[in-house]
Amino acid sequence: MVDHAQQLADRIWQRYDRKQRLIRYAVLLATLMVVVWAVRDIDIFWPWVWDAPNQISGLGARMWPPSAEGLNGIIAALIETVHIATLATFLTIFLALPVAYIAAQNTTPNRACLWLGRFILVSSRSVNTIIWALLFVAIFGPGVLAGILAIVFRSIGFIGKLMGEAIEEIDRRPVEAMEATGASKAKVIAYAIVPQVMPAFFAIVILRWDINIRESTVLGLVGAGGIGVILQGAIDTFAWPTVATIMIAIIVLVLIGEAVTSLLRSKVL
Amino acid sequence: MTSSDAPSTAPRTWRKPPFIANPLLRYGLIIVAAVYLVWAFGSLPFNWARISEGLPRAARIFSGGFPPNLERYELLLTGFKESFQIAILATLLGVFLSIPFAVMAARNIAPMPIYIIGRAVIIVSRSFHPVIVAILFVAAVGFGPLAGILTLTLYSIGFVGKLLAEEIEEIDWGQVEAMKAAGAGYVAILFYAVFPQILPRQVGLSMYQLDSNLRASAVVGIVGAGGIGGTLMNAFGRYDYDFAFAILLIIIAVILLSEGVSGWVRKKIW
Amino acid sequence: MLEITNLVKRYGHDEAVLKGLDLKVEGNSVVSIVGASGAGKSTMLRCINRLVEPTSGSIKLNGNELVNLKGAELRRARRKIGMVFQGFNLLDRLTVMENVLAGRLGYVNLYQAISRRYPQDDIERAFVLMERVGIAHYANKRADELSGGERQRVGVVRALMQEPEVLLADEPTASLDPRTSEQIMILLQSLASELSLPVLINIHNVAQAKTYTERIVGLRHGKMIFDGLPADFNKDALDAIYGGIEAPDDAITEPPVEERSHDFV
Known part of the structure; x- marks a missing residue:
């Protein structure tokens, strides 16, 4: 055992020659320096940090026990959250498939379409859902439409x-x-491409629906509908036991979402 | 051969076998889906009056946003610097703290009660979107980057911890048994037989997590947890759209860059 | 009648893969095309239905020039050229019947194609052909549930559904075991006479080529170096085609097991 380990160690040392070892040390040193800089430079009032465990447990104590008051409202908000995630996922399908078609090397009609497709995909992915929500709330006002559009634009x-x-x-x-x-191009797509990507399609949509459930729980924090709206309301009014109930409700929702997705996966795929 | 060659029996028909064989289930599902869509659309509170103002507003926002304005680049730099710091510190803390939680949440090396606690921590930290966690930490420790670091640390523990726990569950058990045979204790086994097997992955994972924390740090600021998100939120709140769009474009650029760098580093390591 | 004149194919600026081929196939003859890998067999076949664009030359099917066709005209011409592939190229996740009916895609409209509502005549023809090759009972099975030989039968029926005027087969037996490949060769041979259809078969199994076809064309480095009856295809011809490329000793009696790749130098 020891001999074997020694051999292994020898071999590893051979793998990293002098130059590589220097690079490793340099990377380690650079990382260390960045961390030291970050700790020293960051705008944190350190006494608060030492006090943070107290504050957090204090907040936890204020939340306990969760209050059952307003449970009906919470459940209604949860359903609204699911609606937002589901409708948005459904709408996304119609918008994302043409984009996928023109952004795939082997089906794109021409290079301009390829780059247009890639541009749409990159801009959609680089902007977080909540920032999309911020934008749509500014345009369409607070409400579920802004939330649905935010989820759609991120999911595309x-x-x-x-x-x-x-x-x-x-x-x-x-x-x-x-x-x-x-066969014409359209028929080739319908026969040779669509059946081949069908399993991937179901898997991707189910996966995104699961993610969208999580994402739609926060839309309300910027006014875009769902459970986040009443969470923000409860926090603003310091109704901590209600906050706790909402948090539990969110966990339950997310777990149900996961159970449903794994059920769908086993049924459909 | 033409159709005249066909035998004189009655013409045979063929239809594509339906995707779902049971017609009751098939039509049932279609009806359920349709009813659901109608119900969902019908029950959601759309404020059509306000929505109808949307297009002129969009025009105003976009015309206000172009060209993006970088005059207050100092504010922007401060915001990004803070986001980087939050991401780096949270990644470091999260990746280290995820190790004990991953050990707790690995079925093959943790006793049952510990396993349940470990899994619960990971499930809870994965269930909540970082923004929700951030808003609670802001309530607990006040506005600023501290709340952001705490949030993203928890977020990293959830993500890295889950992957790492799965990794531990799949380790080569022979090495553990060899250590046990040599009479090693629990901690010694962890350090000599378990960690060496999972640590190479941990390095790659932390690069991935750094990238993902940088993205998240841009949004936790929206609820006051420090970083560029706060700057963006302020610009939006003051209808300062040209500055907001400048921030947005730079966020996109930074995210793309960070994705590229993180991918490159991971390729080098693995 | 298929008439190929001075066919040249060159990929980029490399040496030409086909260097001026001439070939005439009439009536219901079964022609096998033999040659080592890289000799240009596959390229020649794909030039005929324009899956590969010929660089120059002329290909006429029953008097119609195929080389300059575009768009809808090309698709109309392709309907008349059936093709059978080495890897079967079936739609694995669709049923056997859908695969067979796909041969009619050039004839039906888009709605019929997507909804699978094919004309009654097509369905009848599909059943007749599937019965002919012994796969009718698989109509509603998924194509990937079939064995190799059955899958190639689906491929053959799909090509015949096009009511082709010529049938191209690109190594139709290379993915099959020896017994199944003999069956497929017999099938192609008898279908050619039943439907009075000229058939071009790329094949590297010289023994099968000699047994099941009535004319052998030998290619080497993009040039035709043999064209004659199987009886005349002797050791010299074999050496000329495969010489220095793969061991030809027992190729006349036993099928070569593996085709070796050959690079142009």
Whole structure:
């Protein structure tokens, strides 16, 4: 055992020659310096840090026990949250599929479309849901529409990117066979591409729906509907026991969402 | 061969077998889906009067936003600096703290009661969107980057801890048994037989988590937990759209850059 | 009648893969095309239905020039050229019947194609052909549940559904075990006479080529170096085609097991 370990160690030391070892030390040193700089420079009032455990447990104590008051409102808000996630996922499908189609190397009509598709996907993915929500609340006012649009705009990038990759990974041979029968482009897509990407499509949409449930719990914090609205309300009025109830409700919702997605996955795929 | 070759039996028909064989279930599902869509759309409170003002407002916002204005770049730099600091410190703390929680949440090395606690911590920290956690930490420890660091640390523990726990559950058990045979204690086994197997992954994971924390640090600021998100929220709140769009564009650029760097580093390591 | 004149194919600026081929196939003859990997067999076949764009030359099917066709005209021409592939190229997740009916895609409209509502005549023809090759009872099975030989039968029926005027087969037996590949060769041979259809078969199994086809064309480095009856295909011809590329000793009696790749130098 010891001998073996020694051999292993010898081999590892051979793998990292002098130069590599220097690089490793340099990286370690640089990381250390960055951390030291971050700790010293960050705008934190340190006494608060030492006091933080007290504050957090204090807040925890104020939340306990969770209050059952307003439970009906919470459940209604949860349902609204699910509606937002579901409707948004549903709408996204129609917008994301054409984008995936033009953003996939092997189906895109031309290079301009390819880059347009990629631009849409990148901008959609780089902006967080809550920032999209901020924008749509400014445009359409507070409410569920802003929330739905925020989720849709963020999900286009996710579903579009993964579907585009699925399209790029298809087996080319059936496509060739369909072209050889004299089928038009649309028929080739319907026969040789759609059936091949179907399983990926279901998996991706189910996965995104699960993510969207989580995301739609925070939309309300910027006024875009769902459970977040009453969470913000409860925090603003220092109704801590209600906050605790809402938090528990969110966990339950997320766990139910996970159970439903794994059920759907096992049924559909 | 043409259709005249067909035998004289009655014409055979063929229809595609439906996706769901049971017609009751098939039509039932379609009806349920349709009813759900109608119910969901019908029950959501849309404020159509306010929504109808949307287009002119959008025009005003976008015309106010272009060209993006970088005059107050100092504010922007401060915001980004704080976001970086939050992301770095939270990643470091989160990646280290995720190790004990991952050990607790690995079925093969943790006793049952500990396992339940470990899993519960990971499930709870994964269930909450970081923004919700942030708003609670802001309530507990006040506005500023401290709340952001705490939030993202918890977020990292949830994500890294879950992956790491799965990794521990799949380790090569032979090494553990070898250590046990040599009479090693629990802690010695952890350090000599478990950690060496999982640590190489931990380095790659922390790069991934740094990237993901940087993204998240841009949004926790929206509820007051420090960083560029706060700057963005302020700009939006003051209808300062040209500055807001400048921030947004730079956030996108930084995220793309960080994604590229993180991907490059992970490729180098693995 | 299929008439190929001076066919040249060059990928980029590399050496041409096909260097001026001439070939005429008439009536219901079954022609096998033999040659080592990289000799240009596959490229030649794909030039005929324009899955590969020929660089120059002329290909006429029953008098119609195929080389300059575009868009809808090309698709109309492709309907008349059936193709059978080495890897079967089936739509794995669809049923056998859908795969077979896909041969009619050039004839039906988009709605019929997507909703799978094919004309009664097509469905009848599909059943007749599937019965002919012995796969009718699989109509509603998924294509990937079938064995290799059955899958290739689906491929053949799909090509015949096009009511082709010529059938191209690109290594139709290379993915099959020896017994199944003999069956497929017999099938192609008998279908050619039943439907009076010229068939071009790329094949590297010289023994099968000699047994099941009535004319052998040998390619080497993009040039035709043999064209004649199986009886005339002797050791010299074999050496000329495969010489220095793979061991030809027993290729006349036994099928070569593996095709070796060959690079142009």
